[in-house]
Amino acid sequence: MGSSDLYFSCDVEADGPVPGPYSMLSFGFSVAGGFDGSVFTPRDPLEHTFYVELKPISASFVPEALAVSGLDRDVLLAEGAEPAEAMTAAARWVRERAARAKAFPVFAAYPLGFDWMWMYWYFVRFAEGGSPFGHSRALDMKTLYAARAGALVRDSVKGKMPSRLLPDRRHTHHALDDAVEQAELLQNLMMWDGRD
Structure with missing residues (x-):
């Protein structure tokens, strides 16, 4: 490993509020820089991406949460990737890209709490070798914006950000689309001096 960080933008779609009783249905990664x-x-956020749809791990789900992604649980039960295979493949993919860049992998999301909770739990529970991000190599884009803008966290929402920070891509609730969109947001935030 080198002395730099490599940021992996991640987005998760799930059928409930917490892992274990509910299931992660899909996730996407995009290397942001x-x-x-x-x-x-x-880095071009479309150059290095990872996406998978997973087999649910429980029978419980919240219909409103499921509706956000538009994914079909019955199809995922029949055709989704086994969580152990998906998480091991994702961990290997992250580690390989970080090793090529001679960097430490850093998980990035907007906001971090939801996506990190799901991914860390699934990595620890299912992936060979556990989490490629350890237990704490993570960056919250919402907090990054708040710190750079001198804004309250509660006000650090996309609707209040300067328009030049916002990605050109739409937020679709498809995990890979949204990971790529958020990679662009991270790039803009990392290169922003905090002024309008």
Whole structure:
């Protein structure tokens, strides 16, 4: 490993509020760029991506949560990837890209709490070798914006951000689309000086 960070934007779609009683249905990763402590180097967020749809792990689900992604649980029960296979493949993919960049992998999401909770739990529960991000190598884009803008966290929403920070892509609730969209947001935030 080198002395820089490689940021992996991640988005999760799930059928409930917490892992275990409910299931993660899909997730996507997009490599957003690297940071050496002083310079952020963006990467094409479509160049390195990972996406998978998973077999549910429980019978419980919240219909409103399921409706957000539009994924079909019956199809996923029949055709979704086994969680152990999916999480092991994702962990290997993250580690390989970080090793090629001679960097430490850093998980990034907007907001971090929901996506990290699901991914960390699934990595620990199902992936060979556990989480490629350890237990704490994660960056919350919402907090990053709040710190740079001098804004309250509760006000650090996309609707209040300067328009030049916002990605051109739509937020579709397809995990890979949204991971790519958020990779662009992270790039903009990392290169922003905090001024309008």
